[in-house]
Amino acid sequence: MTLKSEIHKKNLEKIFYPDSVAIIGANKVRGTVPHDILANILKADFNGIVFPVSPREKFISGIKSYQYVVDINDPVDLAILVFPSSVCHMALEQCGQKGIKSAIIISAGFKEVGGEGIEREKQIKAIADKYDMSFIGPNCLGVINTDPSSRINASFARKMPEEGTIGFLSQSGALCTAVLDYAQAKHIGFSKFISFGNKADISEIDLLYYLKDDPKTKVILMYLEEVSDGIALMKAAQDVISTSGKPILILKSGRTSEGASAAASHTGSLAGSDEICDAAFKQSGIIRCSNIEEMFNIAIAFAYQPPPKTNNIAIITNAGGPGVLTTDAAIHDGLKLAAFSEETTAILKKNLPKTANIKNPVDVIGDARADRYNIALTSAFNDPAVDAVFVILTPQSMTDIDLIAREIAKVSSHYKKPVYTSFMGAADVQEGIDVLQRNKIPHYSLPESMSKAVATVYKFNQQKHDIVKKERIFNDLKPEIAKEILNNAIAKNIGYLTEETALKVLGAYGLPVLESYLANTPDKAVQYAEKIGFPVVMKVMSEDIVHKFDVGGVVLNIQNNDDARTAYETILKNVQTKQPGAKLKGVLVTKMISSGEEVILGLKRDPSFNSVIMFGLGGIFVEIFKDVSFRIAPVDEISATSMINEIKSSAILKGARGKAVSDIQSIVESIMRLSKLATDCPQIKELDINPLIVLEEGKGCYIADAKIMVLTNSK
Amino acid sequence: MEKSDVQKQVISVVAKVLKMDASEISPDANFIFDLGADSMQSLELIAGFEEEFNIEMDEDKALAVQTVSDAVEFIYNYL
Incomplete structure (x- = not known):
């Protein structure tokens, strides 16, 4: 402090x-x-x-x-x-x-x-x-x-x-x-x-x-x-x-995309201020609300009632349709309908009409008065399998709304389990709602709002102990190498590091770089390809060329010496035609990884949150699908894992439709290493690792391409 | 007109508009902080000065004047 x-x-x-x-x-x-x-x-x-x-x-x-x-x-x-x-x-x-x-x-x-x-x-x-x-x-x-x-x-x-x-x-x-x-x-x-x-x-x-x-x-x-x-x-x-x-x-x-427009990397363009805010709030346990009503819906659930110990709820309703709506919402929000004990079932059977549904959700039937709500509510509270009760009411001609509201307040005051209510409608139910609100019983005009609020309370209480970061310490880092390269770039006012240099920075932080060599003659290219072992990839290296594919500067899947020589010459010819002024450093020869899932890792600087780490399914369409997640560095193992689970296409990595399960743990480790690089090296403005090719479980992952933008004096 | 004469007349206008005794108004007094002028009275003061000295002042600049002595200086420049 x-x-x-x-x-x-x-x-x-x-x-x-x-x-x-x-x-x-x-x-x-x-x-x-x-x-x-x-x-x-x-x-x-x-x-x-x-x-x-x-x-x-x-x-x-x-x-x-x-x-x-x-x-x-x-x-x-x-x-x-x-x-x-x-x-x-x-x-x-x-x-x-x-x-x-x-x-x-x-x-x-x-x-x-x-x-x-x-x-x-x-x-x-x-x-x-x-x-x-x-x-x-x-x-x-x-x-x-x-x-x-x-x-x-x-x-x-x-x-x-x-x-x-x-x-x-x-x-x-x-x-x-x-x-x-x-x-x-x-x-x-x-x-x-x-x-x-x-x-x-x-x-x-x-x-x-x-x-x-x-x-x-x-x-x-x-x-x-x-x-x-x-x-x-x-x-x-x-x-x-x-x-x-x-x-x-x-x-x-202020949910605008301002600030993401002028970015040079995929990460820069995808990480808008609102996405970053979302990630930061999530990471620090803050519950972000989208409007005042939602905010108070959740707030009263926290303020008025004890949190549910588990997500097992009982629903009591006087109408079938609203009962189903509530059930749908609850299941969707991650809550569960509790299985009643035999004792509860017996009491309900004995005391409710034959037409009533005595299973969860309990339907006390449209003509129910306060006595039936009392029986159902008391039974639900007494059942050890139930940890929260949802009470639904629709105003029918015989419904004694005010008395039912009072009954809910009276019964629930004897229990330490939470109760939440939804008296559906507006005019007729207002008197009952007023009774509930005065008695600090959370009331929601829609059961869906109630379910969402309660699920939020439950999740918060489940996760509140996990928000303190437990950053992993890596003993194999060589920050001095990365810093020297970056400081050198700043001194020379070089805003963009070629892949070959970027890989040295990433390698210094133990990120999985492939064996690679920079060739400046066709003979050297062939020699390096033989040393690495075919198939190989060749890419032009120039500080003037950010998008290598666009200038024909990449040849994939090179299988032999002749192809290697041809590839080298083709790349030079393409670049000379499409970007004749570019100053070339040479051609990078690396191993070709032909199988595995392509994911993207990235880093962006933010004026408010500093280092923003991005993960998503990779490839050239990353900006179209926008299936990415963000966290603020430092990112610990729990956050890194949740970044992966959060994206829609995480199922692909987990082996969807007969695919092999990917080595998710290696991605988690890469995210944490990138996070460490981000916090140690403020010189990096933006960074893309795209793609990071993830092999089958236990076989790791490899960086197939990377770019680093440096925060130079002129930027 | 001498500055001392301008000051006397300024204080006289201030006393009249703010319904105060001229002896309570010091040259250092801030119209708002010391004399309690509100926004309407600030406009009345400008009108009062214009009439007293037969001048037309830039209203925005006049409203930015905070003390009696600054008002004297401001008006003196118009004369």
């Missing part, structure tokens, strides 16, 4: 639990931010002292007002700045002089407006650093803490949310107001609610660490527009999840 993050940690406590607050720039004009923030603090029954600070007012809302914050004789824990941005630095400077360590800067007009705003933001950051202060914002909605020991609504949101166990962080203030409204309608409560705006000082990373240790928070939700330090975010997420077990759900906007 850095010194600054230690300071933030200490100062954040006073942002959420201040004994006294100064609202700097307060006024009496209703409907303005300065007025509403003071009004919200007073309305929320804040457990502390409030000091309005206003240049001209003597009293605001009946409370004595001060011209300057330094005029207040008592200590002030938290300053909330609502002045226009042009004078925020003056107010913050006075806060520093007063000894205030924590602030929230609500005001807009900083980095987000560009120009002078950028300078203003630097100015307030410098003041905060000078006084060891910490601030949230600027350009934010503010902060809410529902903990009864504080109850501070230091925001200009319209409402104070209910108390709850969800910690919500947002880069967008406007989204916060929509989320608060959404949550209020569903009785979703929050522990802490934070709009962090421009994150000029306190960032989402600091807030994640704060919520990790916050006893009132069980689940962390975040809305992010940009990931400024991806590596720090990943580390924070891993720390939070591995030490506290709290899930982190992120809604990240």
